Amino acid sequence: MxxxxxxxxxxxxxxxxxxxxxxxxxxxxxxxxxxxxxxxxxxxxxxxxxxxxxxxxxxxxxxxxxxxxxxxxxxxxxxxxxxxxxxxxxxxxxxxxxxxxxxxxxxxxxxxxxxxxxxxxxxxxxxxxxxxxxxxxxxxxxxxxxxxxxxxxxxxxVRFHSFYSVKDLVGVMVGGLALCFMVGFFPYVLVDGESFIPCDYMDTPSSIHPEWYFLFAYAILRSVPSKAGGIILMLCSIVVLFFVPELWCGIKESLGNYFFCQILYWVWVANFCVLTVVGSQSVEEPFITSGEKMTIFYFMFFPIMGVVQWLEDNSFSLVAKLMNTTDRPHLVWFWDEHFCEWRYDYSPSFGGHLFKDETFWEFFEAEDGSSMDESWRFSDNLIKVKHVNKALGKVPYGWQGLWDDEMRGRSIRRLRNMGIL
Incomplete structure (x- = not known):
């Protein structure tokens, strides 16, 4: 019926x-x-x-x-x-x-x-x-x-309208055009051919599998000989996402700031695609063995990601200690009374050479004569000016209100999260 x-x-x-x-x-x-x-x-x-x-x-x-x-x-x-x-x-x-x-x-x-x-x-x-x-x-x-x-x-x-609303509207329009193209020319390309046959209680299909968006979970289900174990793993393939925040060990907030984590992530994405393909195949070799291996890596990715983050963070700290020196570039923020705004400068602009901490400040005060706020001296951190310019170019309005303590703290955290400080 x-x-x-x-x-x-x-x-x-x-x-x-x-x-x-x-x-x-x-x-x-x-x-x-x-x-x-x-x-x-x-x-x-x-x-x-x-x-x-x-x-x-x-x-x-x-x-x-x-x-x-x-x-x-x-x-x-x-x-x-x-x-x-x-x-x-x-x-x-x-x-x-x-x-x-x-x-x-x-x-x-x-x-x-x-x-x-x-x-x-x-x-x-x-x-x-x-x-x-x-x-x-x-x-x-x-x-x-x-x-x-x-x-x-x-x-x-920035305001949601018109910055994000227009951007999202463009995405919706492109997706709508793709959807209309699919409906007009390939309406059933993603539907299994067996779905057009009325169900027969006495005839079992040679290969039973769900739609493509469930195939990765179905492959995980089949990779365990135990029925109960397969069901638990299939549910855990989604439930594990709840625990990702607890497995994050990195100082920075994005995988984009961890080189080896990026590689690990894209390998995991490829593993997800392979699981999807394996789930659509019959239960035979080499799909059984490959499904088991892909399932193991699917779940191991999350704890391994935390370990790799910890190693990257600590390796950079070790390199910074080995490169420790009193002669280093400086980033300095100062109040420009002529333009009535905060400005930054760095030691290579003063004669093109590096200064020790005290020497730099004596030279800077003698040359400029502007009033300065000592809290803007990042003399304990290595920094390259091209990174600073890149950061300022990304958020051109992000440096207004630097005299405010809260805004100042947010600006410092931004540079630290980007790996600059």
């Missing part, structure tokens, strides 16, 4: 084919954007805003559950057997597993009662997702957004 209703919508309802095609491809596009969003947040250290991160991961779990219930509803050959496999996982629960499965099925096997219950879940959960999305935005409004540099931008804020 369910399969025939989908057929009726596509063939008899005006523009029914378009509605179904948009529904299918929007779901695929949404998961693609979600994975990009989570990957970007992981790379740029957005998980430091834990309220935003935890609500986002919870929203991801809810979206995955909603997508699975929707995948079953057409009641095709692949969707039916996928529901049979996934729903039977609860039987791995000790003692009460079989009773829970019967309660979910509404009988002793997946049937029409199960379909009605999944339809109810698929209809209700989007409203819950809207509420969770509002909570996600509320946390974001409280903490503020991150940025690719992983630095504090509290003193260089």
């Amino acid at each position: 369910a399969f025939e209703s989908v057929y009726f919508i596509m063939k008899e309802v005006e523009m029914g084919w378009a509605f179904r095609s948009f529904h299918i491809n929007v779901a695929n596009f949404m998961f693609f954007c979600l994975y990009l969003h989570v990957g970007r947040g992981l790379y740029y250290g957005s998980f430091r805003m834990y309220g935003v991160w935890a609500s986002g991961v919870s929203l991801l779990l809810l979206v995955m559950l909603t997508a699975f219930t929707g995948y079953v509803l057409p009641w095709g050959q692949m969707s039916y057997w996928a529901a049979q496999v996934i729903s039977s996982m609860v039987t791995a629960i000790p003692v009460v597993g079989k009773d829970v499965a019967i309660w979910i099925w509404g009988g002793y096997a997946v049937g029409n009662v199960t379909l009605k219950r999944l339809f109810s879940v698929h209809f209700i959960f989007p409203f819950v997702m809207v509420g969770l999305a509002v909570l996600h935005l509320a946390f974001l409004h409280t903490t503020g957004s991150g940025n690719p540099l992983g630095v504090d931008t509290g003193c260089s804020l």
Whole structure:
């Protein structure tokens, strides 16, 4: 009955084919954007805003559950057997597993009662997702957004409109054009061919697998011989994201500031893609062995990332101690009374050579004669002027109000997070 209703919508309802095609491809596009969003947040250290991160991961779990219930509803050959496999996982629960499965099925096997219950879940959960999305935005409004540099931008804020609204509108328009192209020319390129065959309770497909956005989790499930162990690992593949903030050992706020962590991250992304491919293949060699190895690396990435960060931070500290010298470049902030603004300068501009601490200040006072604030002397840190110019070029409005203690502290933290100080 369910399969025939989908057929009726596509063939008899005006523009029914378009509605179904948009529904299918929007779901695929949404998961693609979600994975990009989570990957970007992981790379740029957005998980430091834990309220935003935890609500986002919870929203991801809810979206995955909603997508699975929707995948079953057409009641095709692949969707039916996928529901049979996934729903039977609860039987791995000790003692009460079989009773829970019967309660979910509404009988002793997946049937029409199960379909009605999944339809109810698929209809209700989007409203819950809207509420969770509002909570996600509320946390974001409280903490503020991150940025690719992983630095504090509290003193260089910009308006949401028209800076971000126009940028986001361009992204939405490009995505909409790509979606329309997919619906118009390749509406079912991401749909398994078995989904167009009515479900047959007596004919099991040769290879049962979910949609592409669940394949990495399905590969992790298959990599463990134990049924209970595979289910636990599959759930942990998403739940582990909750613990990423606790595994972060770096001083800086972004993986972009750690060279070896960047390499490790992109290897992990490639590993995720390989797991997706492995999940779509049949259970045979070499896919069994490769799936096991990829699963191990998928979970080991998170603690290894913390160790690599610790090693990089400490290796740089060791290099700084070995290079310790009294003759070093200086960055100096001073108040220019003529232009009525804070300015910076560095020792190579005074004769093109380096000065010791006391000699530099005596020379600077004799040449300039301006009143200076000693708190702007960073004589204990090595710094290259090209890095300073790059930092100032990134945030041209970030150095206003330097006479304010709070703004001054934020500016210093910005340079330290960028690795300059």
